[in-house]
Amino acid sequence: MTKEIPNALLGDVARAAGVSTASVSRVLNGAPHVSQRLRERVEAAIDKLGYVPDGAARALASRRIGAIGVLVPTLDNPVFSAWIDSLEQRLKHHDCRLLIATYRYDLDDEFAALRTLIQQGVDGVVLLGHDHREESIDLLQRRRLPFLTCWHNVNDPDCPCVGFDNALPARQLVEHLLTLGHRRLAVISAPTRTNDRARARLNSFLKTAEQAGYPISPGNIITVEYGIAEGAEAFEELMTRPQPPTAILCGNDTLAFGVMLAAQRSNKKIPEDVSITGYDNLPQSPFMNPPLTTVAVPAQALGDLVADAIIARINGNPSPHHQQLEAPLVIRRSTGPSTSG
Amino acid sequence: MTKEIPNALLGDVARAAGVSTASVSRVLNGAPHVSQRLRERVEAAIDKLGYVPDGAARALASRRIGAIGVLVPTLDNPVFSAWIDSLEQRLKHHDCRLLIATYRYDLDDEFAALRTLIQQGVDGVVLLGHDHREESIDLLQRRRLPFLTCWHNVNDPDCPCVGFDNALPARQLVEHLLTLGHRRLAVISAPTRTNDRARARLNSFLKTAEQAGYPISPGNIITVEYGIAEGAEAFEELMTRPQPPTAILCGNDTLAFGVMLAAQRSNKKIPEDVSITGYDNLPQSPFMNPPLTTVAVPAQALGDLVADAIIARINGNPSPHHQQLEAPLVIRRSTGPSTSG
DNA sequence: GTCCTCATTGTAAGCGCTTACAGATCTTGG
DNA sequence: CCAAGATCTGTAAGCGCTTACAATGAGGAC
Known part of the structure; x- marks a missing residue:
């Protein structure tokens, strides 16, 4: 319940620590070439001032927002929410957030939602399935935005894909x-x-x-x-x-x-x-x-794999154009011999 | 498939339309005092250049990002995904996006996720239930961030609430x-x-x-x-x-x-x-x-109500501190007279 | 002692937009 | 026809960060 200056800025931290703003920024971003002593001074100042970096400013200056967008038809289907759940968990390890948009199987809505995500500045986009408006893929390519489709296995040179054979x-x-x-x-x-x-x-x-x-x-x-x-x-x-x-x-x-x-x-x-x-x-x-x-x-495995793949693409690391998971049959007792003939 | 300058900026639009950047911005934001003629010229230029505003820059300059954060224990529960679904639909009408974070009923994770959301610059926050770390509510209050709790009916002076009696x-x-x-x-x-x-x-x-x-x-x-x-x-x-x-x-x-x-x-x-x-x-x-x-x-009604309430708070409009919905019993055939005695 | 290298730190120029303020233009009444 | 007022438009100063580049200082080699 400390009484403190409402919103400390990076400059305030720099002043408090007696260093430059660049150094504070370096500490914040874990850049190399920062001495232990300086790092500690800065971290102490950050704690003291309760400094929280401004995401918008950071995004503007660095050209990335630390989040990817995912377009999903609906959250109503448990198989999608399970997938999203594991996607989010895994992205967290990469220090990456998730912006979710739904389009209720309307591809025009999907396109509109995609525009919104791009406008928000997402670092990458995950699309579900292979059915999309041509404009959507076009937009992604023109913007050079890392993206991925999933949940299908169409080997389309335009669409990297992590999925399974339906x-x-x-x-x-x-x-x-x-x-x-x-x-x-x-x-x-x-x-x-x-x-x-x-x-x-x-x-x-x-x-x-x-x-x-x-x-x-x-x-x-x-x-x-x-x-x-x-x-x-x-x-x-x-x-x-x-x-x-x-x-x-x-x-x-x-x-x-x-x-x-x-x-x-x-x-x-x-x-x-x-x-x-x-x-x-x-x-x-x-x-x-x-x-x-x-x-x-394999909803959960797909979430993990998609997370790793989109992160790889964002970082410019090689990532297979086409990845496939198994979707095995599970035979239980709702099927049995035909007794009609 | 138009071949166009990769990323037109607001300044490019202004030049193309022969107006100032301020005017373009005004058109973009539907500000008053813009003549019909100017508006049309600007809109034509926007279309021609395929201009998409940069959300980060906009957020930095205007101090709002057009999105609220919602902290939900899990998406695994269909009752939550239904709620989120209607929340998102309704917010869309207010031209507002949703950032979803999950915390799996771990209140420390909730606090961490809240910090992340605040860092992203969300315009408001929706929390589920009344159980939270004190620091979470504290942080929201200190930042003067509009927020709302829901899904409960505790009449807590610190926590505005839209919910029902469990x-x-x-x-x-x-x-x-x-x-x-x-x-x-x-x-x-x-x-x-x-x-x-x-x-x-x-x-x-x-x-x-x-x-x-x-x-x-x-x-x-x-x-x-x-x-x-x-x-x-x-x-x-x-x-x-x-x-x-x-x-x-x-x-x-x-x-x-x-x-x-x-x-x-x-x-x-x-x-x-x-x-x-x-x-x-x-x-x-x-x-x-x-x-x-x-x-x-009333998951869906709650989504609508929460959306309207948080928007009202963000816009500084009056909104009741405590709102309640009905959660009626639905008696079906899984209950019947006791036959044991 | 001098010069070079390399690790560390600082300076300052943006990133692309919004908006306060000022300036220009147009009405309208006297 | 002019001034006052209302309406429209432009100028330019930021928003809070990141990062290219320059500067500094510490070692080492000679």
């Missing part, structure tokens, strides 16, 4: 179901128009099934918004079909939860009456009844 | 269970040491039960970390009691989900064998089997 595990899920004897599959997908990840999953589901000789009928392909309620409704709709599917592939775990809850409610047994798969492996997936077969999206 | 709905939940005939209650609480919200709920559970003459026995009070798995384990522990509780009060919906899933797994019927209550009303609560009795925490 299609491969989707194919494996279908193969898993076919092996179990399922022949009438259905898909409940998130909207795909501005979401390459959802699109990759959906296309992979459809293509794999078709190539195996068991194409998924158009009536069994439902696209709904993200949400439990939406999953539940889609399930009910599928059950009105003359020949209901024996297995349902969901574009994400949340939709799968909706499906499972709706199934329980209408007394369908999982997996005896219908098998269910998700995609994400949210914390509660192993606790569902039965535990949910899904794909373990 | 204790009242907790009391109503207990009364609801007592009315249904339950006499052996249990509580599964989140850690309370640095979390006044959890503490208020827990204390209200205990006090209400005790005052009604049915105190909750110490063995039936379990504190666990946030999470589905944690709720499930706590349930299993409670079931090992010689006389298991007939109703379980959970500190939040996520714990309640864990309890419900564990109950299903061990073939306990809800609510016939045991009644369950939550607290938050997450999107999936109404979809559980059976739907969960809980408290509808």
Whole structure:
């Protein structure tokens, strides 16, 4: 509760320590060529005056703000908040902050938010997925701003990427179901128009099934918004079909939860009456009844990797243009042998 | 894809438009006393040059950065991400950005994060709850930084607050269970040491039960970390009691989900064998089997209200010191008459 | 003792914008 | 037609830091 001069400036510290402003700045920034004695004097003065550097002035003079911007469709999805969480933790080690902006899957909003971030002077930008307005990538390139896309695996020379293959595990899920004897599959997908990840999953589901000789009928392909309620409704709709599917592939775990809850409610047994798969492996997936077969999206590892990669780019260190993580299948008891035929 | 001078400055715009830098700045900031003609000339020049103002320079000169800082324990909890989501949307209308920092319920980390935010020059700060290090509030006051606490309802002259009463709905939940005939209650609480919200709920559970003459026995009070798995384990522990509780009060919906899933797994019927209550009303609560009795925490309304209140404070407009929202009980089918006696 | 090198410190010029103030222009009333 | 007042625009002084460059001083080699 010390009574002190409201806001000490760097110059005040310099005066108090009897050194130049440059020296104070050097101490502050851990620059080399600073003697122990001087450092101690300055640090004492800083403590005494309760000095806090002004971020804006520092940013203006040094041309960096010590923060990166991340554009995420929504924080509503636990898989994104988990990712952001680990991204933030890891960036902290690099002494770097996070500016988060959301755009609700609207790429025009994403572009607008990107402009705002650039205006704020972020040192780098992380984009999610591969679907963006051309202007967004353009702007980043023209500004020479380090950036990264993630959560996908498109090998685009314009877009460095740290991600995983959305299609491969989707194919494996279908193969898993076919092996179990399922022949009438259905898909409940998130909207795909501005979401390459959802699109990759959906296309992979459809293509794999078709190539195996068991194409998924158009009536069994439902696209709904993200949400439990939406999953539940889609399930009910599928059950009105003359020949209901024996297995349902969901574009994400949340939709799968909706499906499972709706199934329980209408007394369908999982997996005896219908098998269910998700995609994400949210914390509660192993606790569902039965535990949910899904794909373990490496959200946390992705956060760490993205943090390291963007920092490397900002520092001008070499960083691979294209990095991939595994997204393994997690087979649990929500899928089982088909009993319909 | 226009080929243009990399980074136009305000001075370039002024030259291109044939006006002074002051006029450009005025147009940029929508200042009064700017003629229509001048405004149009400047706007044309801005478009032509693709000028983007430098946030750092602007912040340094104007002493505000157009962003507020929000300190949130974690983004892991959907109720917080929903709140942040609406906070961000609403602030956008006020042309204000959000800097988010998390501290994982560690108040020393919260203090450190606060310092960082202040250093970045945020125009205001939002804190969650009433538990903070004294130094944090001190720092805010000494800096004369507009700030707000929320999510609680402590009427502290030092801390303006926009929140709701955590204790009242907790009391109503207990009364609801007592009315249904339950006499052996249990509580599964989140850690309370640095979390006044959890503490208020827990204390209200205990006090209400005790005052009604049915105190909750110490063995039936379990504190666990946030999470589905944690709720499930706590349930299993409670079931090992010689006389298991007939109703379980959970500190939040996520714990309640864990309890419900564990109950299903061990073939306990809800609510016939045991009644369950939550607290938050997450999107999936109404979809559980059976739907969960809980408290509808007004996360979204709180986001809007907090946004308006902090903006008012920043602009020096009057704003109530203490604002309260309703957090109504939502009675669903996870609670029912006690059948044990 | 002189000269050179290198580690350390200081000087001062910005970084790109805002804004107080002053100056210019335009109305309007007398 | 002029002065007063209102409205618009320009000038220039910062905002609080960083950093290129210059200056200083201490050792060492000769």
